[in-house]
Amino acid sequence: EEQLVESGGGLVQPGGSLRLSCAASGFTLSNFGLSWVRQAPGKGLEWVAAISGSGGSTYFAAAVKGRFTISRDNSKNTVYMQLNSLRADDTAIYYCAKARPATGKAFDIWGQGTMVTVSS
Amino acid sequence: QAALTQPPSASGSPGQSVTISCTGTSSDVGGYKYVSWYQQHPGRAPKLMIYEVGVRPSGVPDRFSGSKSDNTASLTVSGLQAEDEADYYCASYAGNNNYVMFGGGTKLTVL
Numbered sequence: 159e160e161q162l163v164e165s166g167g168g169l170v171q172p173g174g175s176l177r178l179s180c181a182a183s184g185f186t187l188s189n190f191g192l193s194w195v196r197q198a199p200g201k202g203l204e205w206v207a208a209i210s211g212s213g214g215s216t217y218f219a220a221a222v223k224g225r226f227t228i229s230r231d232n233s234k235n236t237v238y239m240q241l242n243s244l245r246a247d248d249t250a251i252y253y254c255a256k257a258r259p260a261t262g263k264a265f266d267i268w269g270q271g272t273m274v275t276v277s278s
Numbered sequence: 279q280a281a282l283t284q285p286p287s288a289s290g291s292p293g294q295s296v297t298i299s300c301t302g303t304s305s306d307v308g309g310y311k312y313v314s315w316y317q318q319h320p321g322r323a324p325k326l327m328i329y330e331v332g333v334r335p336s337g338v339p340d341r342f343s344g345s346k347s348d349n350t351a352s353l354t355v356s357g358l359q360a361e362d363e364a365d366y367y368c369a370s371y372a373g374n375n376n377y378v379m380f381g382g383g384t385k386l387t388v389l
Contacts, residue, residue: 193378195324202281202383203316203324203367217377253323263312263371263378264329271323 160184160267162254167272174244178272180237180254188212188232191257193265194239196250196274206252207239222248244276282307282368282381289387290358298384300351300368306379308349312371315344315353318383319364327366328353355386363388 166178180192193208207228208217216228225244230237237254251273255265283301290296300307300315307313313331316324326335328344331351341356351370355362368381 195380202365203318203369203380204281205369205378205380208377217374219377255324258326258329261312261330263310264314264326264369265316265324266326266329266335268323268325 160256162256162267162269164252164254164269164272167252167274169275169277170244171278172245172276174276176241176244176274178239178241178252178254178274180239180269182235182237182256185256186232187230187235187237187256190259191262192230192237193255193257194228195253195255195265195268196248197253197271198247198250201250204250208257209237241274244274246276248274249276250274282370282379284366284368284381284384286382287385287387289389290355291389292358292360294358295354295356296358296386297352297354298366298368298386300353300370300381302349302351302370302372302379304349306370306372306376307346307351309373310371311346313344313346313351314369315342315351316367316369317362317364318367324367358388360388362386 194206209228227240251271256267315328318324332344
């Protein structure tokens with residue numbers, strides 16, 4: 159079964175950092191792009207960042223550009239997102255989502271999400 | 279950049295049809311064929327229901343269909359069933375700068 163599992167969420171103070179992981183099983187993650195999508199409590203979905211299958215291209219939402227980075231270790235079938243300079247409005251469930259093959263513009267497999275809470 | 283615009287709520291009785299709209303601009307919905315729709319039940323991860331405007335992934339019932347006209351995309355759910363009650367989000371590719379935009383979401387209630 160194709161599956162994504164996120165980890166690394168938790169409670170962090172404003173200005174702090176976290177590293178989220180997204181581990182794939184049942185398929186080779188390097189063949190696909192991957193995005194992070196977040197959902198603040200009671201709110202809608204917000205695309206955050208994306209990385210190409212090779213890792214050569216990365217994209218970020220304006221709200222996180224310069225604070226978040228995304229990388230991948232294809233040998234571990236895992237994608238990471240480093241969250242720095244965290245703010246209260248970064249509080250959300252963070253989902254990783256696999257891009258469909260070919261065009262890669264839709265997300266066909268989602269993880270269960272990991273909660274990030276930014277609070278003092 | 280503002281999210282795509284969806285009605286906050288929609289409803290229908292079992293067996294009826296309901297259509298949810300998703301309005302963007304020529305820089306996203308109107309500019310590309312890459313509109314997708316996601317279903318999210320409470321406490322669950324989103325599920326892809328439609329991609330590339332009107333294509334259903336394997337396993338999605340054919341009661342779900344998608345279309346697009348100019349800057350507005352639509353999701354139609356025919357023959358409503360109780361399990362269709364969920365939040366629905368549209369999304370569109372928006373170029374390399376903005377990449378993907380989501381709509382604000384529509385809560386579908388089956389009466």
